[in-house]
Amino acid sequence: MTDANATRPRTRRDAQFDKIRDREAALAGTRQHTARFMSKFLNNRLAVVGFVIFAVICLMSLFAPLIAQHDPMSPNLRAIAKPPSAEHWFGTDKTGRDVFARVLYGGRVSILVGLGSALLSAIIGVIIGVYSGYVGGWLDWIAMRISEIFMSFPQIILVLLLVAILGQSLLNLIVIFTLTGWGGIYRMARARMLSIREEEYVQALRSFGLGPARIAYKHMLPNALGPIMVNITLSTAAFILQEAGLSFLGLGVPLSIPTWGNILNAAQDLRVLEQNWWIWLPVGATISLFVLSVNFIGDGLRDATDPSQQG
Amino acid sequence: MANEVALTVNGLKTYIYTNNRCNRALDGVSFEIRQGKTLCIVGESGCGKSVTADSIMQLLPTLSRIEDGEITYHGPDGPVRIDQLPRDGAKMRAIRGKEIAMIFQDPMTALNPVYSIGFQIKEMLKYHTGLGRSDRHSKAIDLLRSMGIPLPEKRVNEYPHLYSGGMRQRAMIAIAMSCNPRILIADEPTTALDVTIQAQIFELMDTLKRDHGTAIMLITHDMGVVAELADDVAVMYMGNIVEAGPVGKVLRNPVHPYTRALLESIPVLGRGKDQEIKAIPGQTPDPYNRPKGCQFADRCAYRIGACDQMPDETQVAPDHRVTCWRYEEFAADAAE
């Protein structure tokens, strides 16, 4: 085209540039908001896919009694370790319980543990982190030291210790995860506050004489929410995996209650691992899918709250 | 040697393609830089001053392209078409630094924090000259001394963070001047500095021009700097040069409404409390949604129907040009 490019070889990028330039030239003067919004939205396909998977799994677990044909707890001695069939979609386990029903019911507990602990630790972490990050001083110092104690302790030992003291139960698991998990969110919220604190709009609010709690929670927190949301999704995924891991080790929820971790527990047996793939594969896949979908949502949220992406 | 043209830019168009959009950052810019003279490019933020400098140095962002126009460097071995060289080819690298050097607004980002200042000067000397190791070291010290850095023997081994803002900028200039470039491009070199430090840097640049005959292209947004340092001035607005000429003509008798508006919008030291300043109404247009014709039309008091078309560049004198449909009426009004 022009002699500026005559000696320079044309590349794929040149073609791309030409396309953009010609499109803009054609549209000069008109505005095209909607098209841009759609393309931006579609660029986030993964987050949308993640959200759909997340919603499907949550809803199916929630409505497990309506969907599952079998009781997840009652053994059926006539159908032990049967492969998938029309009657038992995911087959049955070694005591003849319907794996599909167990996965559905297990989801209820696992998601409750995952989301519940993530939300609880987020609430605690945010409440402490936002205020102490903004106010600073001795309060901040104490909160920081406490979180350091929790975080520098090897987590698995802490869990073992707490299980030994509190015993095995669903609630205890949530307590344990919250105790070990709040530190991360606290530190992140605090760090965000430390940087937002220097912004001039915060100074302006102070010059109006607004109280610290009001400035911190009402005006500053919304600006830290993006990374906090991301952190919640990520720790949900992490807690679900941890629950599976702990239950797998026999430290989590009592074995009688179906959870994804407890179902997976069956695969401890090498024979099951080799011969009865339907006992561990569906639940393994469900866990992976769920964790993946949560991570996708987290990434999507991160992009959506990135100020450089704001139109 | 003075007045010899060192670089010509002709009809330069540089577009930037970030975010899947096309920003016509430079839309036909022409000027020349002469040996031993200072050309000031002045304009508001976003008008394309830095893109002009980056185009000459071929330091543009990846998602950008020189669409049209010529950049010709008149080197000792005949003219070189810079715009046709591959961005990071050997030839471009040889020109960059040795023939044309550049200093930036923020010296901290332009200096590498993990190497000493001396190392960074010596690196340039090693790459572009045949000097031996010990010669390079003494040359580095000489350069720092000539830039007015105290205790250069000690300072040469120090790292950038130990330098103050003004000293960093002087160290940048030392690096830039290490190979005696024929052209120095300075992109707002003093915007981040205090006026007393700025005065030091300007003193230095004047010396370079006088003693070495360096051609200087100085980018600024400050009309005061133009009045102090420029021999020639080019006023930019939204990717076009709206008026260019010798500083005496452009500042005393501007023939473009924008130049005049710019000069009238700033308080001038020494004119006292009763001076009148006139704000330019409105704001600069969105770069993605530019007016079709004259870019200044929306804010211009002289606008007529014809201004919806891009005006041509007109010579009002052999060395003074303007891009405006109504410069004659405007100049007549201004003369009153």
Place this chain on the structure above:
Amino acid sequence: MQPNDPILKLRDVQVHFPVKTGVFKRVTGHVRAVDGVDLDVRRGEVLGLVGESGCGKTTLGKAILQLVRATQGTVTYSGEDGETELTSLDDAGLFRFRKRLQIVFQDPHSSLNPAFTIFGSLEDPLRHYGVKTREERRKIVGDLLEAVNMRRESMDRYPHEFSGGQRQRIGIARALSIEPELIVCDEAVSALDVSIQAQVLQLLMELKREKNLTYVFITHDLSVTEYLCDRIAVMYLGKIVELCDAEDLYANTLHPYSQALLSAIPVADLDKKSRRIVLQGDVPSPVNPPSGCPFHPRCRYVVDRCKTEVPELRRFKSAKGEHMAACHLIDQPLAEQPLRTESP
């Protein structure tokens, strides 16, 4: 309350920030950001506060508003209800006075909360000061926006939808919202393009006339202060070195630092080109300020006395009322001062 009475009196105000180093965060020194400032701000005036970056302008501005607390000295406010020492009040006690003192910031990008609409940002202070209904608050915010030449509807938009100049105007509207008597403008136009800067300067002047405001105008740009200010205080390393009527500063500069500062400013007028006085070296660190006169290492008139003895801010007679400067060498008031004879 006469128009020229002081609204604020600063006496020996010091703000020292501790410097902490090492793992144990031991205090190893102090940044003397503001180092003993005596200053009266008169009701209805525009007082310029100029100096190079780091000389303590912002800190002094914040100390006036009690956004940082002075480590020593007093800030006294006088209004209809007599004099009050702000520095001795706690947050609750300050509440009443917050309403009278406001601040406009430099950076148009960080001065508005990106998570709220303009109304959302501006309504909270109003509610705080007792405007109970939402309707009322919307009306006030709308009026404020119109006062700064913006459209009412702007209040429901987010900060990122506005240009720098518009945001700065919103910042001014916010400062005005509780009808203060004094506004500290901290580099309020420095980040703006010149054409926009003029718009904001004119707006500030209009508002001052309409609402009878007092400004403390902080800037490093002496051309702007000349245009805008009634009096100017020149700061260097946390101290005021010269304080006088604005015109007097330009016509009859006393302090060697002010002279150098003025001469260094590039003037956009080819007929007014003056000789630059180029100062050697950099501003010393406020952690270890020089002994004696803080300016002595860069001063071209320096004598032995300057190195040991701190010069007082002394009063000199001038045609325009009082003229204060802190330099040993200005000894004959208005007579032949060594300072004004050009050295080669």
